[in-house]
Amino acid sequence: MTSIATMYDKLKKYLDNFIIGRGYTNIMTGYITGELQFLIFIIILASLFRIFSFPLAIIILVLTGAAAIYFAPTIINIEKENSNELNRVLYWFLIYFAIIIAITIWGG
Amino acid sequence: MIEVTIQLLGFIAAALLIVIGIAGMVFLDNMIKKIIAFTLLSDGVNLLLVAIGYIEGGVVPILLPGMSITEFTMRAALVFPIGIVLTNIVIGVSTTAILVALVIMLYRRYGTLKASVILKGERR
């Protein structure tokens, strides 16, 4: 289980690779805030599953929260996966398109 | 048993062109090949539109002397897809021109046509 102190250390180690000197504290606060915000967003999104089934929502909520805390800091992966590299955008674009077509055609 | 008509063959060919075009744009690394794949995609879309407008045993959508209105409406191929195809060709030319111009500019800077090198993600 990752503690808050360890998450900070991991972020510090990641940021030290490319940010030195001025503005370090400011950037660090941005990353930590982003990490915590994303955690809360994910938990709220997981609770949306109550529309399908309430016990399922509780299970998904607990699992998602635990996974997000265990794999913290997720903000590094979020930044990597949302980078503007063309191949990465194409990859996510195909995933989204496939999910949308699958949901609408099978769901309909 | 599905009857094989010209329209069905047209749809199949269009689908193939579109799939090959999208696959090329996604999987090929060379920027010029991506642009060529885009032209395939565009041609596939044009073929789809033309195939939609096709009518078995139809005539060109021009009211010729001696042709009755009823016969014309029954037999004339759809006209609107023709207009869309022409527009699509023009848009395809413009897009291709812009893509090629940008690739030239970036080639002069980076010395390569590889998308994985030119269009790498950047930290801001």
Added chain:
Amino acid sequence: MMELVSNLWSIPLIVIIPLITAVIVNAIYDKEVIKYISIASALITLGISIISPYGYHWFTGHPAFDPNTFTFTFDPGIPAFRLSLEFVYGPIQQIMIVISSLILVFCVILATVGLTKRQGPYMATIFLLFASAAIIIMVNDLYHLWIAVEIGSLIVVGVVVASGTSISHKAALKYAFFSAISGAGLAVALALLLGITGFANVSDIIRIMNTVGISGMEKILYISFGFFILAWMYAGGLAPIHPLKSEVYGASYPHATAVLQAQSKLMLVAIGIIMLRIFGTLPFIKEVMIFLSVITMILGVVLALIQIDFRWIIAYLIISHSGLVTLGIALGTKDGIIGGVFQAVNDIIYMSVLLFCCEALYYFGGATSTKNSFGIARKSPWLCAAVLLGAFAAAGMPPFNGFQSEIILIQASLNSGLPEIAVIILMVSITTLIALLRAIYRIFLKPPEVEVLEAKIPKAINFGIWLFIILTIIIGVYPDIALRFIIPAVEGGFLP
């Protein structure tokens, strides 16, 4: 103003005047007179959009066919098959085009103040951008929608390239690349709908689907919807295209970004409403649209927190707030659509405030990076006050306009039985404020680590900033000024 005409004089003018201006300024290329022609043209377009009555414009000039009485009519009030390509100018179109024209006026003024070389082609792209946005919000047929989306995306490429940096060239190339895919996708969607229904006019498509029915063809409708969503994602910068769109916003000049983001919001509203009208009754359509909107909101605002340049923070916040606009439309209820359109109008205004403030920072030697503190509040306290007010408006605080639209969206989410979405909207507002205040503190308030140039901000920028701030406060205190355009259109008619 409620006169309904079937061949409204103002609709072609709103499109043709920017087009002709673009041709003329491009031909003139780099003379002083470009400034005056551009400003005059933008003001004329603004004037026409304000005084124009409401109505339609039917291309090809033939009448509509009423299937009930088997007669032809030029009266657009009678439900009939239009059989034509159609533009609509109603209340929603009016308010969105007026706001966009106002931004165009200031964008043109700021561009002519700042740029000296290659003014002609750059001005041409700005006017073409406005023309494509105006077409998209007025359109009621898929053919013109597709053309305007394609043209608009190519022009965006031109606007981005005009910034001249290698980042902007790469951003432009990636954006053009996706424009190729999404344009082809939208053409396929148009082809499929044309094949099923035989019509390109949106009203005719809906009429045929409701009267004759399209049973057995639902899967084709879903494929068509999938390609439409692709165009929607691309046009508005929704996830997963948000990295490219934010790069487009961040790499352009701030005044150009103001017009770009206005164009994006118009496209989102127009395409979203058309999708709702055609596909809204099918299962899972609204759920997919809500899912995309929520993901965009979350990703946009989280990524804004980790940016280290004020321009990029604003770029990602524009993306996030685009998600707010599309969320309202995706909810599909009257409140939701009213909230979504109102949010689009407000968003365009307060983001323009922030972008014009960012333009002003260029005069301090480009002091937009949050790695350093510049202490600009001491040199320009009014600019600091303006950017703070813009941040409060963006965060949805009263008495600014953002508050009014977000409260409608929150109520719409609660009425739809989705309180989680309401919580997400609130969190996005708070996070917007956090992201902006971090940057504002570093750039304006903290004692300077790096000295900046003594700058005299042009009066045009100050005037633009404060005009839009006053607009945010007026709409925030009297939201009916905007809502009286939107509510009747959503409730009664005049939706394209």
